[in-house]
Amino acid sequence: MSTFKTKNSRREFIRNVSLASGGMILSFNWLASCSSSERELKALPKNWFELNGYLKIGDNGLATVMSPNPEIGQNVKTSMPMLVAEELDIDWNNVLVEQAPLNVGLFGNWQIAGGSRSIGNSWVPLRQAGATARKMLLMAAASAWSVPVNELTTSDGIITHKLSGKSDHYGVFAEQASHLEVPEEVELKEIADYKIIGHSKKNVDGKNIVTGKPLFGLDIYKEGMLTAMIVHPPAFGKVLKSFDASSVINMPGIKDVFTINTFNDEEARGWSDVTAFNEQVVIVGESTWQVIKAKKALKVEWKNMSKTIIKQAGWGGNATDVSIPTGLENTIDHNKNLIDYSSLPLQTARKNGNPEKAFKEAAKVLERTYTAPFRAHNTMEPMNFFADVTEERVILSGPVQTPEAAEGSVATRLKMPREKIEVHLSRMGGGFGRRLYGSFVVESALISQHMKAPIKLVYTREDDMTYGTYRPAYSLKYRAAIDKDNNLTAIHVIGGGIPESPLHENRFPAGALDNYLAEKWVIPSNITIGAYRAPRSNFNASAEQSFLDELAETLGKDPLEFRLELLKRAQENPVGERNDYDAKRYAGVLELVKKNAKWGAQDKKNLKRGVAAYYCHQSYVANVVDVRMDGNKPVIDQVFAAVDCGIVVNPDAAINLAEGGTVDGIGTAMYGELSFVDGVPQQDNFDKYRQIRHHEAPNKIYVDFVKSDIAPTGMGEPPYPPVQAALANAIYSASGKRLYHQPFIHELNS
Amino acid sequence: MAHFTLNVNGASHQVDVEPDTPILWVLRDHLNLVGTKYGCGIAQCGACTIHLNGMATRACQLQVSMVGNSEITTIEGLSENGEHPVQQAWLEEDVPQCGYCQTGQIMSAVSLLKNNPHPSDEQIEMGMSGNLCRCGTYTRIKKAIKRASNN
Ligand code: FES
Ligand code: FES
Numbered sequence A: 001m002s003t004f005k006t007k008n009s010r011r012e013f014i015r016n017v018s019l020a021s022g023g024m025i026l027s028f029n030w031l032a033s034c035s036s037s038e039r040e041l042k043a044l045p046k047n048w049f050e051l052n053g054y055l056k057i058g059d060n061g062l063a064t065v066m067s068p069n070p071e072i073g074q075n076v077k078t079s080m081p082m083l084v085a086e087e088l089d090i091d092w093n094n095v096l097v098e099q100a101p102l103n104v105g106l107f108g109n110w111q112i113a114g115g116s117r118s119i120g121n122s123w124v125p126l127r128q129a130g131a132t133a134r135k136m137l138l139m140a141a142a143s144a145w146s147v148p149v150n151e152l153t154t155s156d157g158i159i160t161h162k163l164s165g166k167s168d169h170y171g172v173f174a175e176q177a178s179h180l181e182v183p184e185e186v187e188l189k190e191i192a193d194y195k196i197i198g199h200s201k202k203n204v205d206g207k208n209i210v211t212g213k214p215l216f217g218l219d220i221y222k223e224g225m226l227t228a229m230i231v232h233p234p235a236f237g238k239v240l241k242s243f244d245a246s247s248v249i250n251m252p253g254i255k256d257v258f259t260i261n262t263f264n265d266e267e268a269r270g271w272s273d274v275t276a277f278n279e280q281v282v283i284v285g286e287s288t289w290q291v292i293k294a295k296k297a298l299k300v301e302w303k304n305m306s307k308t309i310i311k312q313a314g315w316g317g318n319a320t321d322v323s324i325p326t327g328l329e330n331t332i333d334h335n336k337n338l339i340d341y342s343s344l345p346l347q348t349a350r351k352n353g354n355p356e357k358a359f360k361e362a363a364k365v366l367e368r369t370y371t372a373p374f375r376a377h378n379t380m381e382p383m384n385f386f387a388d389v390t391e392e393r394v395i396l397s398g399p400v401q402t403p404e405a406a407e408g409s410v411a412t413r414l415k416m417p418r419e420k421i422e423v424h425l426s427r428m429g430g431g432f433g434r435r436l437y438g439s440f441v442v443e444s445a446l447i448s449q450h451m452k453a454p455i456k457l458v459y460t461r462e463d464d465m466t467y468g469t470y471r472p473a474y475s476l477k478y479r480a481a482i483d484k485d486n487n488l489t490a491i492h493v494i495g496g497g498i499p500e501s502p503l504h505e506n507r508f509p510a511g512a513l514d515n516y517l518a519e520k521w522v523i524p525s526n527i528t529i530g531a532y533r534a535p536r537s538n539f540n541a542s543a544e545q546s547f548l549d550e551l552a553e554t555l556g557k558d559p560l561e562f563r564l565e566l567l568k569r570a571q572e573n574p575v576g577e578r579n580d581y582d583a584k585r586y587a588g589v590l591e592l593v594k595k596n597a598k599w600g601a602q603d604k605k606n607l608k609r610g611v612a613a614y615y616c617h618q619s620y621v622a623n624v625v626d627v628r629m630d631g632n633k634p635v636i637d638q639v640f641a642a643v644d645c646g647i648v649v650n651p652d653a654a655i656n657l658a659e660g661g662t663v664d665g666i667g668t669a670m671y672g673e674l675s676f677v678d679g680v681p682q683q684d685n686f687d688k689y690r691q692i693r694h695h696e697a698p699n700k701i702y703v704d705f706v707k708s709d710i711a712p713t714g715m716g717e718p719p720y721p722p723v724q725a726a727l728a729n730a731i732y733s734a735s736g737k738r739l740y741h742q743p744f745i746h747e748l749n750s
Numbered sequence B: 001m002a003h004f005t006l007n008v009n010g011a012s013h014q015v016d017v018e019p020d021t022p023i024l025w026v027l028r029d030h031l032n033l034v035g036t037k038y039g040c041g042i043a044q045c046g047a048c049t050i051h052l053n054g055m056a057t058r059a060c061q062l063q064v065s066m067v068g069n070s071e072i073t074t075i076e077g078l079s080e081n082g083e084h085p086v087q088q089a090w091l092e093e094d095v096p097q098c099g100y101c102q103t104g105q106i107m108s109a110v111s112l113l114k115n116n117p118h119p120s121d122e123q124i125e126m127g128m129s130g131n132l133c134r135c136g137t138y139t140r141i142k143k144a145i146k147r148a149s150n151n
Helices: A010-020 A023-027 A076-088 A118-145 A170-178 A206-210 A288-297 A331-339 A355-360 A403-414 A439-451 A461-466 A537-555 A559-572 A583-596 A651-670 A722-735 A744-749 B023-030 B085-092 B102-115 B121-128 B138-150
Strands: A002-005 A048-052 A055-058 A063-067 A095-099 A152-155 A158-161 A166-169 A185-188 A226-231 A238-244 A254-261 A279-285 A299-304 A308-313 A319-324 A347-352 A364-372 A384-389 A394-398 A421-425 A455-458 A473-482 A488-498 A515-522 A608-616 A619-630 A633-644 A700-705 B002-008 B011-017 B049-052 B055-058 B071-073
Touching: A048 A118, A048 A170, A055 A118, A055 A170, A063 A076, A076 A095, A076 A118, A118 A152, A118 A158, A118 A170, A118 A185, A158 A170, A166 A170, A206 B085, A206 B102, A226 A288, A226 A439, A238 A254, A238 A279, A254 A288, A254 A439, A279 A288, A279 A439, A288 B023, A331 A364, A331 A473, A331 A488, A355 A473, A355 A488, A355 A515, A364 A537, A384 A439, A394 A403, A394 A439, A403 A421, A403 A439, A439 A455, A473 A537, A488 A537, A537 A559, A537 A608, A537 A722, A559 A583, A559 A608, A583 A608, A583 A619, A583 A633, A583 A700, A608 A722, A619 A722, A633 A651, A633 A722, A651 A700, A651 A722, A651 A744, A651 B138, A722 A744, B002 B023, B011 B023, B049 B102, B055 B102, B085 B102, B085 B138, B102 B121, B102 B138, B121 B138
Parallel strands: A063 A095, A226 A455, A394 A421, A488 A515, A633 A700, B002 B071
Antiparallel strands: A002 A185, A048 A055, A055 A063, A152 A158, A158 A166, A226 A279, A238 A299, A254 A279, A308 A319, A347 A515, A364 A473, A384 A394, A384 A455, A473 A488, A608 A619, A619 A633, B002 B011, B049 B055, B049 B071
């Protein structure tokens, strides 16, 4: 056992508990049905006793565990409580789970779904919360039975004193335990003793999902609630000129038409306060269809944006003035710039050795440019939020990945102290980074304030797709110098984008080469961007791992062995000060996928396959993809994924995430793009924006994990990037066609 | 506004709405049946799938005035408490990630299996291709449909 100091003093715990369970918060738990599950639970207890802010024990031995982080489909609502339950040492069948509201005082400042960090960041505190409660229950039992606490053992929620033969469940001691001091130190279990962590547990919301219970933000309906929608400029680079409220105000059910300014010009915008259209028209009505109809009928005029400067703060950083370019942009111009940026200044991001010399002396240079378009997140549930604002308090409820930042933005905008704002989290119909940017939360609060009524702001699919925080358009040029003896002597990478570069200059193959140069460029744009599942990595992997494949071929090497060779160098004799990856773990996933896919035996079976691997969000993933071509169309027979994410908390759920990341990666590489003509997004719904569908998904996905006792690392994002390159490399081996420009569907059909 | 009497999940309901209101919004806004989801509004995602006289139908495309006496079944009416074999198969395979698309997927799968109790892989893929899952649970959905078809 390892001993950990508990962080919270007794007083803090009491304060935190009262915050977490304050009558006001519980009374607004409209999504209360969220807490049951398909497991057959005992009857509910008569009394609950709170042992700390994360959990309470019922008099019949049932436990309720709070899940602090937003649930976007990454399954933290199941896997985080598993950490608590493990150390509480209770039967998982006797655990109820509740989604916690925002409570920074209790849960710290990482109540956020982002960066694949939910499990990693809570690994110690959540287990500690369980262990602390267990120890308090033991102390209560020891005093009730008048025996030394160290003679007691627990198992599945039962405390036993072997010597006297006494034994009883936690519920018997819960009240007594709730009055005890929080112990200063607790012991945490050894991995070998885990009964819950590492053992698959089904989604605690599973039954509610398959029976259609109200779980999501859009499912919030409250007495007196109105529905609000926005009408935003049709093009990036346009702003509101005028609107004619009389064109819709008399339509059935319509209550009001007005404008809002999401952010104040005087206040600096926070990092998550991203909006392309600060001023918008709002239509409020009684029901959704009435507002949709009014939205279509509204007479509104737009004009070109003039030069705009906004005050914007970075991650906790100081605010700087950011100038938004004017003009109406076109994908045709973007695409030219992604390939030819020779007029732009390049910034050196990393240099090792003397790459210039290596290229000068090279016998052969392999040079390839890869590009990818803007992409919309397209969560299945469009953006929405509920707000009920009065003079005294603000209640916000819905799907947002960054509740704390959203609360801060609303506090600033409404000039309301944070203490008067409550934020409740619904289950989210997808996130992928889109819901990190909660400007829609501020919009909902402003609308409710104006209406003096509870409202639900709903984006139509078209709003959601054409008013986003997109994945930028990216470009990566790779160059490799090969000497006359066919040795790789240098790699040069230039990463650029509109308006952000995808470059990760300290990632592999940096560190594996004596001579290495990484440079970057950007072109500003008025198209709003944001984090998108595995930001930057989502394209880096595709370009880098496609290039390494072609490079291996040029060198006459097996692509998988070539990567292992580079990683061996990086492991044994790394180049440079800072390499962001662990070469051993990186090689580990390649070795595992090599074994599982029987790499090398492919010639016998006539398989057309590609390999790729990538590191991001502290985890490592390698893929082998097998395809056959049906004309220009790749048919994906099977995908192997080998993952190293440290300890796997909930294996089947992690497999599900890896499967989903694989499918998403294939869809990204093959199909989706958001293009612009005169600033107008050309795709505004799923008839034009192509998302991967059932028949385009792989027939089989085999996921395997490297056995590890390293603390858990990211799982939501890492399985998504490398499969894109593994697919491109497989298509090459099946068709002889190298693919450089996403979405591949265009190149395949040309 | 006009009065309509609808037959939903075996019970009769009165609503007072515009005649062109899609059944999707009647179910969600007026009948408190929110298991039927909005995803696109243009018959492209399948999130709103219901059964009309037993046939899978996109609720976003069906105006309330067209329904008449037809029987509407929503996910809430598929079974009392999730006992339908397709729902059970979904739970056994632990299909959902975010879960938003899954009620529509289930309604489509039920209809698929009704017309073809033992579909091939290809028939499943084609039969389900109108239902998007942004989280990419397609391989699990296929497994769940096969499991349900074997039961
Ligand atoms: S909402 Fe009806 S098919 Fe998408
Ligand atoms: S589970 Fe998220 S969209 Fe299907």
